[in-house]
Amino acid sequence: MNLSYLTDPAHWDLSAPGGIPQLILSHLGYTALALLLGVIIALPVGLYIGHTGKGSFIAINAGNAGRSLPTLGLLMLMVTLLGLGLLPVLIALTVLVIPPILTSAYAGMRTLDHRVVDAARGMGMRSWQVLTRVELPMALPVLMSGFRNAALQVVATATVAAAVGLGGLGRLLIDGLAVNDYSRVLAGAVVVAGLAVLVDLFLALIQRWIVSPGLKGS
Amino acid sequence: MIQYLRNNSEIVWLALQEHLYLALLPVLLGFAISLPLGYLAVRFPRLYHPLINTFGVLYSIPSLALFVFLPVLLGTKVLSPVNIVVALTIYTVALLARTVADGLRAVDPVVIQAATAMGYRRLRRLTAVELPIALPVILAGLRVATVSNISLVSVGSLIGIGGLGQLFTRGFQLFYIEPILVGIILSVLLAGLADLIIVLVQRAITPWTRAA
Numbered sequence: 001m002n003l004s005y006l007t008d009p010a011h012w013d014l015s016a017p018g019g020i021p022q023l024i025l026s027h028l029g030y031t032a033l034a035l036l037l038g039v040i041i042a043l044p045v046g047l048y049i050g051h052t053g054k055g056s057f058i059a060i061n062a063g064n065a066g067r068s069l070p071t072l073g074l075l076m077l078m079v080t081l082l083g084l085g086l087l088p089v090l091i092a093l094t095v096l097v098i099p100p101i102l103t104s105a106y107a108g109m110r111t112l113d114h115r116v117v118d119a120a121r122g123m124g125m126r127s128w129q130v131l132t133r134v135e136l137p138m139a140l141p142v143l144m145s146g147f148r149n150a151a152l153q154v155v156a157t158a159t160v161a162a163a164v165g166l167g168g169l170g171r172l173l174i175d176g177l178a179v180n181d182y183s184r185v186l187a188g189a190v191v192v193a194g195l196a197v198l199v200d201l202f203l204a205l206i207q208r209w210i211v212s213p214g215l216k217g218s
Numbered sequence: 219m220i221q222y223l224r225n226n227s228e229i230v231w232l233a234l235q236e237h238l239y240l241a242l243l244p245v246l247l248g249f250a251i252s253l254p255l256g257y258l259a260v261r262f263p264r265l266y267h268p269l270i271n272t273f274g275v276l277y278s279i280p281s282l283a284l285f286v287f288l289p290v291l292l293g294t295k296v297l298s299p300v301n302i303v304v305a306l307t308i309y310t311v312a313l314l315a316r317t318v319a320d321g322l323r324a325v326d327p328v329v330i331q332a333a334t335a336m337g338y339r340r341l342r343r344l345t346a347v348e349l350p351i352a353l354p355v356i357l358a359g360l361r362v363a364t365v366s367n368i369s370l371v372s373v374g375s376l377i378g379i380g381g382l383g384q385l386f387t388r389g390f391q392l393f394y395i396e397p398i399l400v401g402i403i404l405s406v407l408l409a410g411l412a413d414l415i416i417v418l419v420q421r422a423i424t425p426w427t428r429a430a
Binding site: 053064065067068069070072073074076077079080081119151154155156159160163164172174176177182185187188189192193196197205 | 275277278279280281282283284286287290296322361365366368369370372373375376377381383384385386387389390392393395398399402405406409415421
């Protein structure tokens with residue numbers, strides 16, 4: 001176990017391109033963008049399917065279909081089609097995060113107590129109000145666990161961006177391997193795993209903050 | 219694409235075989251390791267959270283990092299398939315041990331008490347009562363592990379062994395779309411087929427779940 005690359009202060013220079021802080025930043029950048037795109041695409045679809053019950057087979061099978069799609073293959077296909085750049089990486093990572101978000105949005109909406117929805121309707125809430133004020137807040141715990149799952153996967157998988165010439169922490173792995181510098185590879189592995197834990201912790205805090213106190217007991 | 223398959227049938231066939239072997243051997247190994255581990259986590263509740271948390275961290279290590287780092291840890295050659303098998307076994311255990319534990323924990327205590335009262339000893343009660351009841355949960359976990367293993371193998375191609383993933387790297391290097399498409403389609407088909415087989419096996423060995 002050679003930790004010299006990780007502990008060398010020169011590799012932690014904030015301004016150095018290719019330094020660990022810069023790589024962490026670009027890594028988090030890809031992760032955040034992919035998650036944002038994934039939420040924009042998958043959340044409305046998942047909520048719609050859960051709210052109306054239409055097309056539930058899509059939501060159920062999306063999870064398995066997404067898991068079986070090899071991200072590296074998709075990434076290389078996109079690069080071959082679109083050329084090098086951020087776009088193919090974002091497409092591949094977004095495809096990765098859509099299934100868990102879609103499935104958990106659907107599951108969150110389906111598993112909530114229907115008497116509460118009926119009560120909200122009975123109180124005169126419109127469909128939109130029921131969705132935003134009752135169903136969505138109640139589905140949040142399940143939804144957030146799906147989102148955290150997606151975030152973990154992207155943080156781990158964003159390393160493949162380096163395989164098609166982009167930055168992120170995968171650079172340490174790919175470049176370290178290319179020059180047989182295992183200390184660098186180890187640094188990459190440790191930082192990514194640590195980052196995954198921190199991101200999950202951060203999202204757990206957000207979850208505690210946004211989930212209604214009335215739901216905490218269950 | 220048909221043309222590509224015709225001209226390269228040998229390469230594709232070899233890649234497919236390697237892919238299958240690299241993905242499924244870890245599933246078997248991981249399953250064999252997860253059963254006792256999951257049981258231990260239930261039998262000694264104190265172990266449950268430490269075990270689950272350890273596996274959670276293991277699962278968050280990116281596959282690429284594990285693939286390149288295992289040779290250093292195990293002393294194997296970088297190009298040895300052992301690295302891929304060990305890495306995927308770790309992921310399988312990380313996923314399955316938890317499912318086994320959760321499945322066993324979800325068994326109704328009343329049923330366990332009834333079995334004990336009927337004279338079942340611990341081991342026999344486990345194999346004849348608790349495991350069969352937990353089987354649907356465990357097999358659901360096995361499906362997830364199998365499907366994600368099949369898609370993860372291809373990442374190994376970045377270090378030179380990755381079954382169908384080699385078609386990705388080849389196509390990427392030549393800027394040639396056919397091998398990549400063939401690799402993706404075969405990988406997805408393989409995952410779907412493996413998933414289907416587990417579902418069919420599950421239907422066959424847990425007939426009582428259909429009666430409900």
